[in-house]
Every structure is written in structure tokens, then in C-alpha cells.
């Protein structure tokens with residue numbers, strides 16, 4: 001019984017494609033040199049720069065989608081000059097290492113959620129991921 005790999009190789013050879021032959025190709029997106037690939041695969045090759053841009057753009061879109069789902073509309077844009085925010089945010093800002101977990105405790109209506117959402121937005125912009133435990137109100 002033939003393996004799937006040998007069956008594919010035989011099919012490609014019948015089509016005049018020698019997968020053992022490497023050919024230099026240009027990126028199908030930007031036209032810049034993309035390196036060498038096995039003959040037959042040159043029509044789907046992207047250069048590293050285009051791959052990196054695609055991954056970056058995808059991460060940004062995934063993060064935006066996550067943020068929109070995670071952060072209630074009320075907290076997406078915060079008035080950084082609001083007196084309550086100006087009072088609480090300097091305490092939050094001291095923890096500028098986004099890998100550090102923070103716990104916000106305090107009375108309802110004291111801007112904890114806004115401060116946390118703002119910090120999380122900055123962390124996302126900096127390339128971190130985020131999550132929250134507990135209630136998302138107040």
C-alpha cells in the first residue's frame with residue numbers, strides 16, 4: 001500500500017512538478033524575494049515581512065474584538081480629567097508592569113472599573129493580553 005506522501009509525489013511528478021527541485025520565488029503579495037521553495041508551491045508563498053504584517057493585523061483585530069466583547073461600552077472611553085479618575089489612577093499607574101496582577105477594592109462608584117479598564121486598554125496596546133475576575137460593575 002502506498003503512503004499518502006508517495007501518492008502525492010507521484011501525482012506531482014506526472015504533472016511535471018519535481019518537489020525535490022527548489023526554485024527562488026517572489027512574495028505573491030508584495031513581489032519582494034521570498035526565498036526558495038519546492039517547485040509546485042511557488043504560487044502561495046509570502047515573504048516574512050508580509051507574514052509578520054498579517055499576524056500583526058490579525059492580532060490587532062482579535063484584540064479589538066476581544067476588547068469590544070469584554071469592556072462595556074460605558075467604560076471604553078474614559079474622561080481622564082474626571083476628578084474620581086484623577087484621584088485613583090495615579091495609584092494604579094504606579095504598577096506599570098502589565099505582567100503584574102492588580103486587585104481593586106473599594107466602594108461602588110469610586111472609578112475602580114474605569115481605572116482597571118483604562119489600564120487594561122494600555123496593556124493591550126502594549127501587546128499584553130488581559131482578563132478580569134469578579135464582577136464587572138461599579
Ligand SMILES: [Zn+2]
Nearest residue numbers: 027030047050
Ligand atoms: Zn511580501
